[in-house]
Amino acid sequence: MSEFSANHRLENKVAIVTGSTSGIGMGIARRLAAQGAHVVINGLGDAAIIEQERAAIAQEFSIRCLYSPANMLSGTEIAGMVQLAIDELGGCDILVNNAGIQHVAPIDEFPDEKWQAIIAINLTAAFHSIKAAIPSMKARGWGRIVNIASAHALVASPYKSAYVAAKHGIAGLTKTVALEVAAEAITVNAICPGYVWTPLVEKQIPDTMAARGLTKEQVIHDVLLEAQPTKQFVTVDQTAAFVAFLCSDEAASITGAIMPIDGGWTAH
Ligand code: NAD
Numbered sequence: 690m691s692e693f694s695a696n697h698r699l700e701n702k703v704a705i706v707t708g709s710t711s712g713i714g715m716g717i718a719r720r721l722a723a724q725g726a727h728v729v730i731n732g733l734g735d736a737a738i739i740e741q742e743r744a745a746i747a748q749e750f751s752i753r754c755l756y757s758p759a760n761m762l763s764g765t766e767i768a769g770m771v772q773l774a775i776d777e778l779g780g781c782d783i784l785v786n787n788a789g790i791q792h793v794a795p796i797d798e799f800p801d802e803k804w805q806a807i808i809a810i811n812l813t814a815a816f817h818s819i820k821a822a823i824p825s826m827k828a829r830g831w832g833r834i835v836n837i838a839s840a841h842a843l844v845a846s847p848y849k850s851a852y853v854a855a856k857h858g859i860a861g862l863t864k865t866v867a868l869e870v871a872a873e874a875i876t877v878n879a880i881c882p883g884y885v886w887t888p889l890v891e892k893q894i895p896d897t898m899a900a901r902g903l904t905k906e907q908v909i910h911d912v913l914l915e916a917q918p919t920k921q922f923v924t925v926d927q928t929a930a931f932v933a934f935l936c937s938d939e940a941a942s943i944t945g946a947i948m949p950i951d952g953g954w955t956a957h
Contacts, residue, residue: 698937700725703778705770707761707818708788710734710742712887713837716925717785717932722750724933726783729774731757753778761788761814762806771821780825783936786815786859787837791889793848793896804851811855812862819866823875832875833936836863837928840883840916840951848900856881860947867945876944878935883951884913886922919952 699721709718710732722728730743739756747754757773759766774781789811792803815836826832841849842856860879867877884890890913897908914920931950934940949955 698724699783699933702726702782702936703729703774703780704783704785704936705729705757705774705781705818705822706731706785706787707759707770707814708732709785710739712889713882713885713925713928714785714787715742716929717787717837718754719746719750720926720929720933721783721785721936722746722752722754724936725750725752726936727753727778729755729757729770729778731759731761731770732788733760761810764813764817767814767817768821771818771825775825780829781822782826782829782831783833783835784818784822784826785835785837785932786818788814789837789889791849791852791893793893793900795848795900796850799850807851808855808858811852812858815859815862819862819877823866823870826875827870827873830874832870832873833940834863834866834875834877835932835935836877836879837932838863838879838881838947840881840949840954842879842881842947843949843955844957846916848897863947864945871944874941876935876941878943878945879947880928880931880935881947881949881951881955882923882928883917883949883954884922885925885928887925890922916954916957917952918954918956921952923950923952 704721704726706718708714709730743756757770759770839856841853842860845853863879
């Protein structure tokens with residue numbers, strides 16, 4: 690059991706975490722559940738494994754945990770995910786836009802369909818989920834939206850045109866919505882992780898090896914950790930703890946902020 694499980698600061702809150710069948714999202718969903726929130730998990734993957742994870746979260750933290758299979762490519766399905774939280778759990782207090790994909794290729798070879806999918810999942814999906822969730826937050830007089838952006842919301846790297854464009858876009862969306870709802874006790878922030886060791890990072894290694902003509906070890910040390918002065922991957926637990934803090938009442942004055950958690954990367 691997590692060391693945080695005794696902390697029930699989010700008891701009776703309802704949280705939606707997109708892309709929580711893997712990596713950072715799963716860590717965030719578990720962390721919010723550990724603090725007492727009911728959670729809607731979402732993401733792609735094997736149905737039986739997802740059901741196992743859903744049941745385990747509900748049981749381990751004594752909260753209600755539902756699964757929404759909404760595809761982040763569909764605005765209608767995203768609205769359905771928010772409606773599920775409202776119908777089954779009474780509303781939506783916390784929304785974490787985390788689902789994301791990556792593709793690494795030089796701009797003149799970048800596949801059109803990868804551009805479209807990255808912009809849709811990493812940026813447009815957050816527009817749809819925020820639009821659907823805000824009325825419930827306004828009605829309840831409290832809300833927390835945390836967008837999982839990236840250090841690539843603040844700086845660029847070559848060969849990641851769509852990802853960097855989407856992440857810079859989500860920074861703009863975050864600031865805009867924060868201003869719109871600031872007077873209604875709803876905060877909207879983006880966090881910008883550096884490299885976190887998850888399947889998303891692992892999967893881009895072969896493409897980066899090909900794009901730059903490097904070995905796997907060279908990609909890890911000379912490309913990924915090269916950017917991070919700590920020379921350590923950021924961990925899923927550190928990222929989830931940051932999100933949980935932003936969801937707390939103590940963080941009520943933090944809004945419209947685009948905050949790095951990147952081992953010093955963007956201090957360069
Ligand atoms: P991951 O690949 O482990 O998880 C991605 C999640 O998104 C999965 O649950 C997957 O099922 C879901 N997803 C993908 N496409 C989807 C779709 N069409 N509909 C619904 N769900 C979908 O990745 P991760 O590393 O945990 O990344 C999570 C977020 O953190 C992403 O937004 C990513 O850009 C961001 N991020 C990651 C890192 C890193 O180094 N891992 C760094 C900075 C930011």
